[in-house]
Amino acid sequence: MAGEMAGGMASDGGGGAGRTDGETGLPASLETAWGLRARPSKGPRPGLSLDRIVRVGIGVAAAEGVGAVSMGRVAKELGVSTMSLYRYVSAKDELYVLMEDAAVGPPPPMPADVDGWRAGLEWWARAQREVFHRNLWLLRIPISSPPASPHSLQWMERGLAALADTGLDEGRKISVIMLIGGYVRNEATLMADLHAAMTARGLAPDEVMRRYERTVDALTAPDPGRYPALRHLLASGALGAPDESPDTEFEFGLGCLLDGVEVLVGSGGGATRTA
Amino acid sequence: MAGEMAGGMASDGGGGAGRTDGETGLPASLETAWGLRARPSKGPRPGLSLDRIVRVGIGVAAAEGVGAVSMGRVAKELGVSTMSLYRYVSAKDELYVLMEDAAVGPPPPMPADVDGWRAGLEWWARAQREVFHRNLWLLRIPISSPPASPHSLQWMERGLAALADTGLDEGRKISVIMLIGGYVRNEATLMADLHAAMTARGLAPDEVMRRYERTVDALTAPDPGRYPALRHLLASGALGAPDESPDTEFEFGLGCLLDGVEVLVGSGGGATRTA
DNA sequence: CAGTAATGCGTATGCCTTACGCAGTACCTG
DNA sequence: CAGGTACTGCGTAAGGCATACGCATTACTG
Numbered sequence: 001m002a003g004e005m006a007g008g009m010a011s012d013g014g015g016g017a018g019r020t021d022g023e024t025g026l027p028a029s030l031e032t033a034w035g036l037r038a039r040p041s042k043g044p045r046p047g048l049s050l051d052r053i054v055r056v057g058i059g060v061a062a063a064e065g066v067g068a069v070s071m072g073r074v075a076k077e078l079g080v081s082t083m084s085l086y087r088y089v090s091a092k093d094e095l096y097v098l099m100e101d102a103a104v105g106p107p108p109p110m111p112a113d114v115d116g117w118r119a120g121l122e123w124w125a126r127a128q129r130e131v132f133h134r135n136l137w138l139l140r141i142p143i144s145s146p147p148a149s150p151h152s153l154q155w156m157e158r159g160l161a162a163l164a165d166t167g168l169d170e171g172r173k174i175s176v177i178m179l180i181g182g183y184v185r186n187e188a189t190l191m192a193d194l195h196a197a198m199t200a201r202g203l204a205p206d207e208v209m210r211r212y213e214r215t216v217d218a219l220t221a222p223d224p225g226r227y228p229a230l231r232h233l234l235a236s237g238a239l240g241a242p243d244e245s246p247d248t249e250f251e252f253g254l255g256c257l258l259d260g261v262e263v264l265v266g267s268g269g270g271a272t273r274t275a
Numbered sequence: 276m277a278g279e280m281a282g283g284m285a286s287d288g289g290g291g292a293g294r295t296d297g298e299t300g301l302p303a304s305l306e307t308a309w310g311l312r313a314r315p316s317k318g319p320r321p322g323l324s325l326d327r328i329v330r331v332g333i334g335v336a337a338a339e340g341v342g343a344v345s346m347g348r349v350a351k352e353l354g355v356s357t358m359s360l361y362r363y364v365s366a367k368d369e370l371y372v373l374m375e376d377a378a379v380g381p382p383p384p385m386p387a388d389v390d391g392w393r394a395g396l397e398w399w400a401r402a403q404r405e406v407f408h409r410n411l412w413l414l415r416i417p418i419s420s421p422p423a424s425p426h427s428l429q430w431m432e433r434g435l436a437a438l439a440d441t442g443l444d445e446g447r448k449i450s451v452i453m454l455i456g457g458y459v460r461n462e463a464t465l466m467a468d469l470h471a472a473m474t475a476r477g478l479a480p481d482e483v484m485r486r487y488e489r490t491v492d493a494l495t496a497p498d499p500g501r502y503p504a505l506r507h508l509l510a511s512g513a514l515g516a517p518d519e520s521p522d523t524e525f526e527f528g529l530g531c532l533l534d535g536v537e538v539l540v541g542s543g544g545g546a547t548r549t550a
Numbered sequence: 551c552a553g554t555a556a557t558g559c560g561t562a563t564g565c566c567t568t569a570c571g572c573a574g575t576a577c578c579t580g
Numbered sequence: 581c582a583g584g585t586a587c588t589g590c591g592t593a594a595g596g597c598a599t600a601c602g603c604a605t606t607a608c609t610g
Contacts, residue, residue, distance in 0.1 A: 024493045025486060034494060043556025044606040070597065081559045083599080092598065140417070143468060146487050153494065153505065160504035170513035172527075178465070179458070179528050186457035193418060211300060212421050218299045219309060219428065229435035230428065238445035252447075253454050259538040260531035318587025319575040345566060356590045358568080367567070557606070566597070575588070580581100 026148060029089045033098055034150055048080060050088050054098045061099060061137040069095075096141050101149035103135045107158045117265070118258055120162030121176075125184050125254055128155065132188035136196075139189045166265045176261055183257055187250050206241065213240035301423060304364050308373055309425055323355060325363050325373065332374045336412040344370075371416050376424035378410045382433045392540070393533055395437030396451075400459050400529055403430065407463035411471075414464045441540045451536055458532055462525050481516065488515030 024031060031037045032050055039046070056077045060069050071092055075082040089095045107127060114123045132138055147156060159177040168176065197208050217234050220227040233239055242249070299306060306312045307325055314321070331352045335344050346367055350357040364370045382402060389398045407413055422431060434452040443451065472483050492509050495502040508514055519527070 025490050026494075040556070040608095042554070042608055044558085044608090046557070048558090071599080072597075083560080084558055086599070087557065087559095142415070142417075143464070145468070145472065148487070148490055148494065153491065153502070157502045157505050160508060164504060170508050170511035171517055171519060173508070174513065174517075175524060175527055176531075179531060182461035182465075183454070183457065186461055189418070190453070190457075193420070197420065212423070215300050215423055216428065219423065227428065227432050229439060230432050233435060233445050233448070236445035238449065242446055242449075244446060249450060252450055256451075256454060256535035256539060257532065258535070260533070260535035263534040263538075264531060315587070317577055317585070319577090319589085321588070323589090346568085347566075358591080359589055361568075362588070362590095551610100553608105553610080555606100555608090558604090560603090561601090563600085564598095567595095569594085570592090572591085573589090575586100577584105577586090579584080 024148075027090055027094050029094050029098060030149060033101060046087070048078065048084065048088060050098065052078065053085060053088055053095070054102050057095055057099045058103055058135075062135065066096075066137045066140040069099075071095075093144060097144070097149060100138060100141055101151050103138055104131055104151045104155070106151050107155050110158070117162055117164075117166045118262065121159070121180060121258060121261070122254065124155075124159050124162055125180055128181065128184045129188055129250065132185070133191070136188075136192040139185065139192045168265065172264070176264075179261075180254075180257060183253060187253060191246055209242070210240040213237075299423075302365060302369055304369050304373060305424060308376060321362070323353065323359065323363060327353065328360060328363055328370070329373045329377050332370055333378055333410075336374060337410065341371075341412045341415040344374075346370075368419060372419070372424060375413060375416055376426050378413055379406055379426045379430070381426050382430050385433070392437055392439075392441045393537065396434070396455060396533060396536070397529065399430075399434050399437055400455050403456065403459045404463055404525065407460065408466070411463075411467045414460065414467045443540065447539070451539075454536075455529075455532060458528060462528060466521055484517070485515040488512075 024034075024036070026034075028037065029050060053074060057069050057074050060073060060077065071085050072082045074095075075085055085095075089098070107124075110120070110123060114120055147153060156177065159181065160173055163173045163176060166173075194205060194208060197203070198205050203211075213234065216230065216239065220230050220234070224231050244252070299309075299311070301309075303312070304325060328349060332344050332349050335348060335352065346360050347357045349370075350360055360370075364373070382399075385395070385398060389395055422428060431452065434456065435448055438448045438451060441448075469480060469483060472478070473480050478486075488509065491505065491514065495505050495509070499506050517524070
């Protein structure tokens with residue numbers, strides 16, 4: 001299990017891609033991604049580029065999952081030796097961050113007809129969801145640190161911007177952004193799990209849920225008195241055959257969330273009740 | 276990165292702990308955890324037990340993180356050989372599931388003074404959060420399949436029970452449960468990340484956030500016009516020194532969520548708008 | 551034309567999971 | 581009580597993984 005410890009951005013590689021801590025406190029590869037850092041004009045011209053490495057990494061991840069992305073694998077795909085990559089990236093986790101940022105990309109331009117904070121957030125959430133759905137492997141990369149990559153910050157900017165004229169104070173805005181961002185990620189992850197379970201064996205999506213229903217049924221049947229609510233749920237059949245599409249389900253949750261935010265905004269809840 | 280593909284419960288180990296698919300479709304070890312499955316009275320008495328293995332696994336995870344939990348490590352701790360464990364568990368991921376279930380434990384009894392669906396859900400969410408906070412390593416185990424372990428189902432039962440007299444239809448109840456469960460997990464994960472970043476280097480929690488603030492500042496300063504909302508946020512200082520405790524922050528999000536659910540319940544939104 | 555810094559990469563270490571198969575054990579049947 | 585047999589623990593080994601270290605090579609700078 002790689003990259004499990006959070007915050008493990010780099011452990012100071014002795015190689016060529018260590019830390020700078022000059023200004024940003026970011027690892028060298030990320031500073032390169034931000035476009036700070038000119039190529040030193042001394043040694044031989046690099047035969048590779050961060051960009052190429054990241055692109056290949058994404059290709060492997062998209063085709064075979066993040067688990068297939070190893071330094072060796074990426075190197076082989078590029079026709080270079082494994083260790084070459086460490087001249088560009090100081091650790092595998094750093095490669096992950098770069099892959100993530102590249103795949104996420106910049107937020108698309110917001111349509112002109114989106115008006116008001118609620119519509120803005122809705123749009124923001126849906127756009128983010130689309131990104132995840134296009135790159136399911138993204139969801140398998142554990143979050144290791146607060147967003148500091150170029151595109152992440154652009155998305156963050158957009159989210160905050162949507163809340164600009166709500167009157168919420170800044171702390172609240174972050175909370176709301178994280179609340180909704182977390183929801184989107186969570187929902188997408190669940191869908192990705194279902195999808196994975198589906199393709200792992202050759203099952204239709206309904207079949208997966210029906211099996212799960214049967215499992216829960218078999219487990220709770222011996223002692224129904226202990227699981228009244230679950231038994232009720234099973235009897236309704238809602239578990240095995242949800243009568244909503246994933247999209248509607250998503251919109252439901254999002255609506256719920258935004259209703260909650262609306263209560264906050266409406267109440268003039270800008271002021272932070274300090275605990 | 277182990278256990279990354281979802282649904283990868285077992286790949287049919289050739290050893291002793293394969294699948295049954297008799298009734299539940301669960302791997303053998305989980306059926307043992309459910310108390311189905313009597314020990315076959317044939318061979319030598321097992322020198323180990325699932326329980327002991329799982330307990331040791333939890334011990335290692337609690338002390339050194341999930342990353343330190345390897346089959347070899349657990350075996351060494353038990354004074355047996357690595358391969359012995361595979362008589363009890365068909366794959367490492369299965370061990371994870373069992374560790375998770377054991378650590379989560381059954382939901383505590385609900386206090387008598389908790390009344391109404393809203394208070395019930397609040398209690399449920401807080402109780403779950405406490406479990407995560409007591410076992411931060413839990414959050415590093417990727418969710419690989421819908422909950423089917425004994426304690427997971429008990430928690431699910433409790434959540435559903437809290438919604439019993441809301442009039443919501445069963446599909447909606449699942450949605451709400453997943454919405455809140457997801458929120459709790461997400462919030463706990465963020466806290467765990469912060470905690471990990473904190474202990475990784477010897478920093479105070481505020482220091483971590485202050486550094487992040489400085490990073491974002493350094494990154495957005497060169498082109499402020501591109502990040503108006505972020506610059507505004509930075510100017511407010513809310514990023515580096517949030518004036519709320521994590522607990523208040525959590526309650527804020529939960530309140531938001533429940534406000535949203537309340538809108539749904541109040542509107543008599545039991546009927547599912549089929550897409 | 552030196553000096554120098556950065557490059558690619560070979561080698562090696564120490565992890566990890568897990569397939570396979572053997573030898574021993576304890577119960578059940580006759 | 582003898583023998584079959586299912587089940588146990590575990591030795592061996594294969595194949596992956598990230599990455600530390602150091603060397604030869606390259607191309608720019610003075």
